[in-house]
Amino acid sequence: MDDSTRADFADFVAVQVRPLLGFAHALTADPHDAWDLTQETLARMGERWGRTTYDTPAAYARTVMVRLNIDRIRRLRRELPRSTAGPEVAVPADDLDGMAPWLVDALSTLSPRQRTALALRHVEDLDVRGIAERMGCSEGSVKSHLSRGTERLREHARGRGLLTTREG
Amino acid sequence: MTEEQIRDGYERLDSALHAPQDAFDRVERRIGARRRSRRIGVAAGTAAVVAAVGGYAALSMGGSDDGREGLVAVDPPPYSLVMTRPDGSTFTFDDLTISCDPPAPAGGEAGTGDKSRVYLSSPFVVDGEQVTQPFVLIEVDLAKLDEPRTLSLPIESTDGSTESLPLSVFIADTEGAPDGNEVVSSSGSTGTVRVTQASCDPTPVLELEVDATLASEEVTDAGENKQSLELEGFIR
Numbered sequence: 001m002d003d004s005t006r007a008d009f010a011d012f013v014a015v016q017v018r019p020l021l022g023f024a025h026a027l028t029a030d031p032h033d034a035w036d037l038t039q040e041t042l043a044r045m046g047e048r049w050g051r052t053t054y055d056t057p058a059a060y061a062r063t064v065m066v067r068l069n070i071d072r073i074r075r076l077r078r079e080l081p082r083s084t085a086g087p088e089v090a091v092p093a094d095d096l097d098g099m100a101p102w103l104v105d106a107l108s109t110l111s112p113r114q115r116t117a118l119a120l121r122h123v124e125d126l127d128v129r130g131i132a133e134r135m136g137c138s139e140g141s142v143k144s145h146l147s148r149g150t151e152r153l154r155e156h157a158r159g160r161g162l163l164t165t166r167e168g
Numbered sequence: 169m170t171e172e173q174i175r176d177g178y179e180r181l182d183s184a185l186h187a188p189q190d191a192f193d194r195v196e197r198r199i200g201a202r203r204r205s206r207r208i209g210v211a212a213g214t215a216a217v218v219a220a221v222g223g224y225a226a227l228s229m230g231g232s233d234d235g236r237e238g239l240v241a242v243d244p245p246p247y248s249l250v251m252t253r254p255d256g257s258t259f260t261f262d263d264l265t266i267s268c269d270p271p272a273p274a275g276g277e278a279g280t281g282d283k284s285r286v287y288l289s290s291p292f293v294v295d296g297e298q299v300t301q302p303f304v305l306i307e308v309d310l311a312k313l314d315e316p317r318t319l320s321l322p323i324e325s326t327d328g329s330t331e332s333l334p335l336s337v338f339i340a341d342t343e344g345a346p347d348g349n350e351v352v353s354s355s356g357s358t359g360t361v362r363v364t365q366a367s368c369d370p371t372p373v374l375e376l377e378v379d380a381t382l383a384s385e386e387v388t389d390a391g392e393n394k395q396s397l398e399l400e401g402f403i404r
Binding site for chain 2 (some may be wrong): 002006009010017018021022025026031034038039040042043044046048050051052063065102103104115118119122123150153157
């Protein structure tokens with residue numbers, strides 16, 4: 001990678017690492033897995049940076065991340081070195097109150113595909129068709145993942161007293 | 169629980185983590201580690217095959233005689249795999265091994281051999297991080313190549329990874345300053361690979377024909393792509 005390409009990729013990393021990390025957090029529900037997934041995604045992008053033209057590299061990076069997380073979750077865990085960089089890597093910025101820590105806890109009980117479908121729905125704001133395309137599965141499967149995943153979230157919410165009941 | 173509550177939770181989740189200050193350096197190191205593990209890990213995996221199965225049905229063919237000299241009618245040679253550089257120099261890959269154990273990361277344990285992939289590789293001889301003789305690796309996903317099929321290069325995945333590819337061809341060459349050259353069957357490559365048989369049940373089998381020009385993954389100090397390499401031959 002020549003200096004110009006390297007600088008260009010460095011800019012991409014600087015801008016995208018935070019949102020990618022957030023997306024990875026939603027996909028994995030684990031801070032360290034989130035950083036591993038983010039790092040691996042950026043490494044895959046970096047290997048081809050300058051040799052492959054991306055129309056929308058940020059969106060492509062999310063596609064890479066989703067595929068890595070869905071299709072190779074077990075392989076990823078075996079291959080990727082666990083973060084050895086200490087607590088400064090991908091640690092919680094704050095002690096989150098209310099919804100977010102509860103959500104992390106709840107997401108950890110979902111299957112990777114359920115987490116992925118929900119993240120694409122609520123973080124990427126994709127509809128069912130868009131989620132199906134990104135995940136490489138049928139719209140029916142997406143609906144199932146969304147339905148079951150949401151129901152799991154609600155079960156946790158009930159246990160935490162966070163459930164909002166609508167009357168009428 | 170409303171959609172708004174869930175979405176609010178995701179928005180807060182999005183800002184819950186700090187990326188490391190040296191994120192870019194870490195990513196660059198990860199890229200380097202992937203490259204090294206691809207080299208060194210393959211060697212570890214290959215060695216494990218030999219140790220674990222004692223060469224059972226793993227195709228191991230010593231010698232470089234291609235059987236074409238002389239006029240005695242003999243069975244065709246079981247393989248011929250030749251790399252050609254742009255300057256016309258060639259290297260014949262000898263002592264090829266076929267195994268079903270996946271490569272292990274550098275320093276990691278050998279693969280578990282789930283028989284989902286079959287690997288063809290040459291001896292891996294390395295000094296530091298650079299090979300001292302050309303090295304070839306052909307990796308086939310058995311689920312995606314369970315019947316004869318001809319693949320046209322480049323062979324690329326939608327996510328840039330090699331794990332989801334039906335087949336990948338990789339060569340590490342000694343030539344290509346300053347630290348050798350690595351070519352793969354992805355972007356920029358041309359030609360075909362025809363896989364006629366690939367299996368891990370009950371023993372590792374891989375039969376194929378290749379006629380390809382493989383593009384380099386690396387660039388020179390001047391920022392230009394290193395040279396492509398031709399790979400031609402067959403494995404029976």
